[in-house]
Amino acid sequence: MCTRILWNTHDHAVLAGRTMDWPESTEPVLTVFPRGVRRDGGKLGGSTVVADNPLTWTSRFGSLVTTVYGAGTVDGFNERGLAAHMLYLDVTELAPRDPGRPGLQIALWIQYLLDSAATVEEALGLLDTFQLVMVEMRGFAATVHVALEDASGDSAIIEHVAGERKVHHDRxxxxxxxxxxxxxxxxxxxxxxxxxxELGHDEPGGDVPLPGNVNPVDRFQRAAYFSALLPKPADERQAVAAILAVTRNASVPFGAPYGSGDFAIYNTEYRTVCDLTNRRYFFELATSPNLVWAEIDRFDLSPGAPVMALDPDRIDLTGDVSEQFAQSSTAF
Incomplete structure (x- = not known):
């Protein structure tokens, strides 16, 4: 379930692609949040899930994101070029709740970082300012880890295993x-x-054997292999096409065998690409033949501007859909 690929080794753009793999629709909505939005990290939808010392904040940066179940943010980037992606991780285990620390329900984790930080370094510096609190959505515990990257090409992976936070920070x-x-x-x-x-290859290519299944271990090795083979693009268009090709290769097709035990396998619901150089967000729903994108610079991000949203599950949508967004009442 889910793959993230960062391409930060060419001159045209820093790009991050991801797949969202899940057993049902996550009801994705493309959403633009302006600066100055006041948030309560103890709320999940209309319910209070952190009653004791919830984290509260006001957004410093505008963002363009994909929401999940109308209750949190699962993917996207902000106006300064910081991107964040939530991926499922079954072994996620948070530390016991400490009411002395501001609590942040985990579905708002990356929205807080996008609201508050301009770079990966800044985002990592915020991790000690709150304590994550586990929640369930539609019967699924939000056991997730997070990938971050920024317009400089910096990268970090954040996980919580056995109650301990682990940060892998390197481009x-x-x-x-x-x-x-x-x-x-x-x-x-x-x-x-x-x-x-051992097969005589200093670089990927040639006769190196590749696993072909859809489990996460095989997908990881294929994504790493093909990412290393990407040719230098001539322009942004080629760069986006290339990163999409790798995400499609790492996707889980309809009808793929479901796993059991540690690694359950779910079909790919959608794919995204964050272009952190040109500030474009690409979205491809697996049940639609069309690729759509939006440009964050075309939205009013000033404090007091309305939240704007677009349901991407429309067969008539294609190309630049920035003008198709409409005012939204999304409040989280």
Whole structure:
């Protein structure tokens, strides 16, 4: 379930692609939040889930995101070029609640970072200002880890395993999947590179064997392999097409075998690409033949401006849909 790929090694744009894999519709809505939005990190929809010392804040930056179940943010970026992506991680375990620390329900985790930070460094500096609180949405516990990247190409992966926060911070950390935890994913990548060297390949290519299943371990190795093979693009259009090609390769097709046990496998619901250089957000619903995108610079992000939203589940949408957004009452 879910794959993230960062491409930060060419001159045209810093791009991050992701797949959203889930057993049902997450009711995605493309949403633009202006600066100056006041938020309560103890709210989930209309309910209070952190009654004791919830984190509250006012957004410093505007953002263009995809929401999940109308209750939180799962993907997107802000006007300064910081992007964030939530991916499922079954082994996620948060520390016991400490009422002495401001509590933030986990579905608002990346929205808080996008509201408050301009870079990966700034976002990481905020992690000690709150304590995450686990919630459930539609019967699913929000056991997630987060990928961050910014317009400079910096990257970080944040996880909570056995009650301890782990941060992997390096622009070389470009590929992740939902499972297993990132320490294991890095070991798998080392194993893949070692296999290539044993076959006489200093770089990816040639006869290096690739796993072909849809489980997260196989998807991680394919995404890393094909990301390393991407040719230098001639322009932004080629760059976006290239990163989409890799995300499609790492997607889970309809009818793919579902796993059981540690790694359940779900179909890909949609794919996104964040262009952090040109500030465009691309969205591709798996049940639609059309790719759509929006440009954050075309929206009014000043304090007091309305929240704008667009339901992407429309067959008539294609190309630049910035003008199709309408005022929204989304309040979280």
């Amino acid at each position: 070389a950390y470009t590929v992740m999947t939902n499972e297993p935890d990132y320490d294991v994913q890095l070991r798998l990548l080392e194993q893949q590179e070692r296999t290539a060297r």
